[in-house]
Amino acid sequence: MSKRKYGVDEPLSREKPSEDDLRCTRVLVDVMKGLDLYESDERGIKRQEVLAELNEIIQEWAYEVAIECGFAEELAREQGARIYAFGSYRLGVHGPTSDIDTLCVVPKHVTIEHFFQNLVPKLKALDVVKELSAVEDAYVPVAKFCYDTVDIDLIFSRLSLSVIPDEWDPHDNKNLKNLDPKSQKSLNGCRDTDAILKLVPSVDEFRTTLRFIKRWAKKRAVYSNKFGFLGGISWAILTAKICQLFPNQTASRILVWFFMFFDRWKWPSPIKLTDIVQLPNLNLEVWDPQIKTAHKQLAPIITPAYPAMNSTYNINKSTLKVLKSEFKRGRDLTEKLLNPKNTDEEIAKIWHKLMEPSDFFLQCKHYLQVIITAPDEDSLQGWLGTVESKMRFLVMRLQPPFTHHVTVYPYPYHKKHPKADFKESFFLGLEFEEGKKDIYLADAVEFFQSKLSRHPTRTKEMGLDIKHIRAKMLPEFVFHDERRPPKWKSAADRKKKKRKKRGRDDTTANGVAKMEEPKGTNGEAKKEGENPDAKKEGEKKRKVEMTTEESPLKKQRLETKEDEKK
Numbered sequence: 001m002s003k004r005k006y007g008v009d010e011p012l013s014r015e016k017p018s019e020d021d022l023r024c025t026r027v028l029v030d031v032m033k034g035l036d037l038y039e040s041d042e043r044g045i046k047r048q049e050v051l052a053e054l055n056e057i058i059q060e061w062a063y064e065v066a067i068e069c070g071f072a073e074e075l076a077r078e079q080g081a082r083i084y085a086f087g088s089y090r091l092g093v094h095g096p097t098s099d100i101d102t103l104c105v106v107p108k109h110v111t112i113e114h115f116f117q118n119l120v121p122k123l124k125a126l127d128v129v130k131e132l133s134a135v136e137d138a139y140v141p142v143a144k145f146c147y148d149t150v151d152i153d154l155i156f157s158r159l160s161l162s163v164i165p166d167e168w169d170p171h172d173n174k175n176l177k178n179l180d181p182k183s184q185k186s187l188n189g190c191r192d193t194d195a196i197l198k199l200v201p202s203v204d205e206f207r208t209t210l211r212f213i214k215r216w217a218k219k220r221a222v223y224s225n226k227f228g229f230l231g232g233i234s235w236a237i238l239t240a241k242i243c244q245l246f247p248n249q250t251a252s253r254i255l256v257w258f259f260m261f262f263d264r265w266k267w268p269s270p271i272k273l274t275d276i277v278q279l280p281n282l283n284l285e286v287w288d289p290q291i292k293t294a295h296k297q298l299a300p301i302i303t304p305a306y307p308a309m310n311s312t313y314n315i316n317k318s319t320l321k322v323l324k325s326e327f328k329r330g331r332d333l334t335e336k337l338l339n340p341k342n343t344d345e346e347i348a349k350i351w352h353k354l355m356e357p358s359d360f361f362l363q364c365k366h367y368l369q370v371i372i373t374a375p376d377e378d379s380l381q382g383w384l385g386t387v388e389s390k391m392r393f394l395v396m397r398l399q400p401p402f403t404h405h406v407t408v409y410p411y412p413y414h415k416k417h418p419k420a421d422f423k424e425s426f427f428l429g430l431e432f433e434e435g436k437k438d439i440y441l442a443d444a445v446e447f448f449q450s451k452l453s454r455h456p457t458r459t460k461e462m463g464l465d466i467k468h469i470r471a472k473m474l475p476e477f478v479f480h481d482e483r484r485p486p487k488w489k490s491a492a493d494r495k496k497k498k499r500k501k502r503g504r505d506d507t508t509a510n511g512v513a514k515m516e517e518p519k520g521t522n523g524e525a526k527k528e529g530e531n532p533d534a535k536k537e538g539e540k541k542r543k544v545e546m547t548t549e550e551s552p553l554k555k556q557r558l559e560t561k562e563d564e565k566k
Contacts, residue, residue: 006201006244007273012257017250020340024252027347029208035355037095037211047089047100050150055083057126058104061119069109080164081106086193087153087232092203093211099144099151101232103190105170107161112141112182115156119143124378132378133385136457140185144385157186171195173306176282184284184307191305192233199273199304200240201247208251210239212351213258220326221358224412225311226388228319228395234301234311238262241271256337259330267320270300276308299323314392316399318407330354360411361478362485364429365471368441370394372414373423373463380422383462384414386455391426393451397444398428405433406441418477427478430468441468 005011017025032038039047062081067073087101088094104115116136120143124132132145143154160178161168168175170190179187200206213235217223225231230238242258249257265271270289278286284307287300298320300310315323333354337347361367372387374380391410398408409429417423432439445466452464471485473494489497 004201004247006199006247007241008275009245011247012245014248015246016248017253021250021253023344024337024347025208025250027344028212028252028255028351031348031351032208032211032215035215037215039094039096039098043096046148047150050147050152051083051085051100051102054102054147054152054154057122058083058119061122062106062110065110065114065118071109075163078163079107079109080166080168081110082164084170084190086190088214090190090193091197091210091236092207093214095211097151099153101189102152102154103157103186104154105157105159105164105187107159107164109162110158112136112156112158116141116143123147131381133382134457135385135389137455138389140182140189144381155186155189157183159183171305173279173282176284176306185309188303188305188307188309189233192303193236195304196236196240196273200243202243205249205251205254206240206243209243209254209258210236212251212255213239216330216355219355219357221360221411221413222319222323222326224410225314226392227410227412228314228316228392229323229410229412230301230312230315233303237271237273237301237303237311240273244273252337256334259327259334263324263327263331267299268297270302270310272302272308273304276302277306279306282307316395318399318409321407322409357480359483360409360429361427361471361474362483364409364431365485366430366432367469367471367474368394368398368408368428368430368445369467369469370426370428371423371463371465371467372425373420373465375461376422379459379462380424382457384424386457387426387452387464388414390448390452394444394448395428397447398430398441402447403439403441403444405436405439407431407433415478417475425475 058081062079063076066076066079071079082105084103084105085100086103088098089100094100104119106115116134120132120134123129123143123145126147128148130146132143134143135141140155145152145154158180159175170187171194176184176187197203197206214223214232217230217235222229223231223235225234239254239258242254242261245261246254246257270287276286276288286307287302287310289300297310297313297315298317299312299315301312303309303311333350336342336350342350370387370391372380372384374383395408395410397403398406407430409431411427411429414424414426417425430441449464449466452458472487472489474485474488476490
């Protein structure tokens with residue numbers, strides 16, 4: 001039993017797990033195995049082989065750059081470029097289809113231009129590399145690609161050294177000296193991952209818990225730093241925090257406490273795993289609650305490695321509202337696990353219920369659809385990555401002080417159009433303030449489109465269209481089950497209705513059909529015993545099936561057409 005203090009706070013409980021807790025955890029693991037959340041040994045070996053091959057490619061690329069920069073061949077071979085895995089793979093919570101976050105560390109003569117202009121084309125030329133996209137102007141520049149069935153996110157860090165020695169340690173703070181801001185942020189991805197593993201009481205329980213949390217957050221559509229929710233590092237820190245507070249518990253009870261704790265948490269109080277360190281000799285920017293900008297941060301979750309940073313800088317009021325509702329839902333469900341009379345089947349149902357997909361496309365009456373098109377798959381992947389990296393600007397512009405009387409809810413995934421090649425869409429849910437009629441979205445949309453129209457990687461063949469649609473007009477491919485919004489009709493049904501209406505208008509225009517005037521309208525006195533509901537239905541019907549005589553506007557259009565024919 002652990003008696004050590006982990007992190008900045010004393011444990012809330014050192015209680016050991018009960019038999020029921022152990023049973024709930026066994027069922028939890030069985031459920032996750034049934035969902036294929038664990039990787040096979042063969043797949044694990046494949047990942048290691050891919051990383052080894054990628055390392056060889058990067059070594060060869062770094063050697064070519066060194067020769068180009070005038071290094072002697074022997075020294076060029078020894079300059080010491082290397083790669084490090086971090087994120088979910090390094091934490092040990094990756095699944096069969098997870099990507100590998102990979103850091104490329106290079107000496108000072110290798111620049112970010114070499115990375116994107118030399119290494120990226122070199123990778124793209126390989127037969128084993130598919131779906132490569134490079135986002136140079138992202139918060140952390142990244143190249144994304146699939147290498148022989150393994151997805152890779154490759155980032156870049158340029159050191160201040162001419163040659164990287166064998167004993168170089170990424171966790172040594174002095175190695176942060178003289179780094180540019182983006183290289184420092186890239187390097188800290190690796191440093192934070194290892195720091196988290198050192199700050200949890202039981203790595204095994206942490207991994208089991210985080211594996212579930214990642215699946216839950218993705219299914220509930222709250223896993224994305226780019227869209228204002230939480231990214232992988234933030235979910236890992238929240239999970240590690242509960243592990244610190246309940247150091248002797250098993251994964252199932254940690255999950256119960258996870259939802260209970262964060263449902264009650266008073267944001268914007270920060271979540272920290274360790275004390276924040278200041279190193280005057282390095283003088284790097286460190287998150288400080290006393291700084292003015294820190295007070296504007298709605299839900300700060302602080303990274304553990306120096307320099308401490310807020311990992312939730314993109315969060316906004318609407319996404320925080322969604323997160324709070326998901327913590328509440330999780331608490332309501334996991335509290336049922338505390339009943340010792342639960343059977344294994346009942347426990348499994350609760351775990352499955354927690355991971356049910358989000359009802360995002362049933363929750364709003366209005367949506368913005370951001371449609372991305374490209375001439376081929378490679379172009380689509382690159383353009384899709386660029387648009388995704390900028391979506392936060394559209395979300396920001398749809399909120400005060402730019403746009404008023406609307407709450408925006410991002411959906412952090414893109415949807416492929418099944419009947420169109422090289423076409424995908426992002427969606428934002430919109431909630432308009434009741435009673436407000438004049439709500440303008442055009443400025444936000446135009447700002448976003450203008451920002452991307454000037455993007456250096458965009459070509460004329462890359463399309464970006466944004467449209468406002470009502471829930472009843474959502475495309476069928478966004479839904480994951482048979483449920484639909486009220487009055488929703490499929491595209492085929494809408495086309496059928498339009499054709500039917502067009503045919504009816506044609507017959508009416510030719511004088512073939514005329515609707516009988518409903519009784520009790522046009523100022524006629526209401527007859528005794530007349531049903532008022534029938535009168536309303538008549539008025540409604542009259543609006544829908546107006547004849548040419550009753551509609552001056554329709555009549556004018558028809559007469560104009562007749563004049564043109566003459």
